[in-house]
Amino acid sequence: xxxxSPVWFLLIILILVLVAAQAFSDDGDAVVIGHFxxxxxxxxxxxxxxPLTFDAIDRHTEYRLVDFGGTTVMEAxxxxxxxxxxxxxxxxxxxxxxxxxRWRATNxxxxxxxxxxxGDDYPARLYIAFEYDPGKVGxxxxxxxxxxxxxxxxxxxxxxxxxxxxxxxxxxxxxxxAYTDRAMMFVVxxxxxNLNAWVxxxxxxxxxxxxxxxxxxxxxxxxxxMTDADDTGESATTYYGDIVLEPPE
Numbered sequence: 001x002x003x004x005s006p007v008w009f010l011l012i013i014l015i016l017v018l019v020a021a022q023a024f025s026d027d028g029d030a031v032v033i034g035h036f037x038x039x040x041x042x043x044x045x046x047x048x049x050x051p052l053t054f055d056a057i058d059r060h061t062e063y064r065l066v067d068f069g070g071t072t073v074m075e076a077x078x079x080x081x082x083x084x085x086x087x088x089x090x091x092x093x094x095x096x097x098x099x100x101x102r103w104r105a106t107n108x109x110x111x112x113x114x115x116x117x118x119g120d121d122y123p124a125r126l127y128i129a130f131e132y133d134p135g136k137v138g139x140x141x142x143x144x145x146x147x148x149x150x151x152x153x154x155x156x157x158x159x160x161x162x163x164x165x166x167x168x169x170x171x172x173x174x175x176x177x178a179y180t181d182r183a184m185m186f187v188v189x190x191x192x193x194n195l196n197a198w199v200x201x202x203x204x205x206x207x208x209x210x211x212x213x214x215x216x217x218x219x220x221x222x223x224x225x226m227t228d229a230d231d232t233g234e235s236a237t238t239y240y241g242d243i244v245l246e247p248p249e
Contacts, residue, residue, distance in 0.1 A: 031096055033087050033223050034243035036074050041067045045085065046074075052084035052224050061227050066239075068104075074240040076227035084127065084226030087243075091220040093130075097206035097248055099223075101126055102241040104198045105165050105189075111232040112167025114185055117178045121229045123236035124165035124189070126243070128205055129157035131221035157221050158182065161208055163201065165189040165238075174212065184212035198241065 039046050043065050053060060059081035066075045074085070105123040113119025160183040166173070169187045177183035186208060188201050209217040223245075227238045 029247060031089075031091060031245040032242065033089070033245060034074070034101070034225070034240065036065060036240065037071050037242050039065050039072050041065050041072055048089070049085045049087050052086040052226065054082065057082045057230055059230065061229075068239055071241070073104075074225065076225070076238045076240065077236075078123075078227045078229040078238075079235045080229050080233045082121075082226070082228035082230035084125075084224040084228075086127075086129075086222045086224035088222040089220070090131070091245060093205050093209065093217050093220050095247065096245040097204050098202060098246040099126075099128070099205055099243065100200070100202045100246065101243040102198050102200040103165070104239040104241075105195055106237045107195060107235075108165070108167040108190075108192055109229065109232045109234045109236070110167070111234065114164070114166050114169045114173065114175055114187065115178060118231055119167075120178045121232045121234065122162075122164040122166065123227055123229075124238045124240070125226045125228070126163040127224040127226055128161040128163075129221045129224065130159045130161075130209070130217050131219045132158040158218060159209075159213060160184070161186060161205065161212060163188045163203060167191070184208075186212075198239075 034046070036046060045051070045063070046065065059079070060083035061076050061078040061081050063074055063076050063085050065072050103124045108123055109119070109121055111119055112121055162177065162183060162185045164185055164187055166187045167190070169190055171187050171190050173187040175185050177185055186203070188203065189199055206217065223243065225240050227236055229235055
């Protein structure tokens with residue numbers, strides 16, 4: 001019996017691994033979008049994530065997995081730059097309306113202003129993109145969306161919610177993005193009080209979309225993180241922890 005103990009030990013380990021994997025599967029109680037803590041520092045872009053860049057912006061934010069106090073997190077370093085990382089996955093916000101995440105910012109921007117294009121930068125941003133639904137736009141907009149798809153190979157989001165760490169705007173502020181009325185900004189953290197500390201958030205995407213646009217949302221197209229400083233010309237270093245979608249509370 002003693003000679004078989006390693007086999008039993010391996011079986012126990014396998015069971016524990018399978019149980020842990022189930023906790024992070026789409027068939028359980030949550031959909032893990034950013035499972036950064038399961039990666040190794042320096043692994044590169046995590047599986048399922050890809051760069052989110054913009055045609056008119058040449059300087060990109062640098063993202064990398066790092067060890068922070070024994071846990072792997074995503075580090076974002078922006079130097080007058082802008083780009084994000086996006087996890088593209090079709091998700092029903094009716095089924096998984098609650099999003100939970102944590103982040104840690106090290107500074108805000110002196111020139112940050114959520115109401116102005118010149119101040120439309122945030123040390124920390126979580127971006128929810130909702131897919132294009134041709135039945136919910138007019139003929140002209142349909143033509144515009146088709147034109148963008150012809151150029152980029154895919155439809156752009158029809159609308160978006162941004163959860164942001166603002167520099168000056170009060171927490172609780174909801175305002176249209178300075179560049180487009182198809183994106184709404186929700187200030188969930190602001191100012192310097194919680195800098196250099198991990199801050200956890202939980203939001204109901206369904207309720208926030210209804211508050212922003214007055215109707216139920218289409219399917220989620222993807223979820224992104226972004227630290228940008230291109231409009232203000234400043235810089236920031238921010239850390240992102242795991243991101244999870246959950247059923248209604």
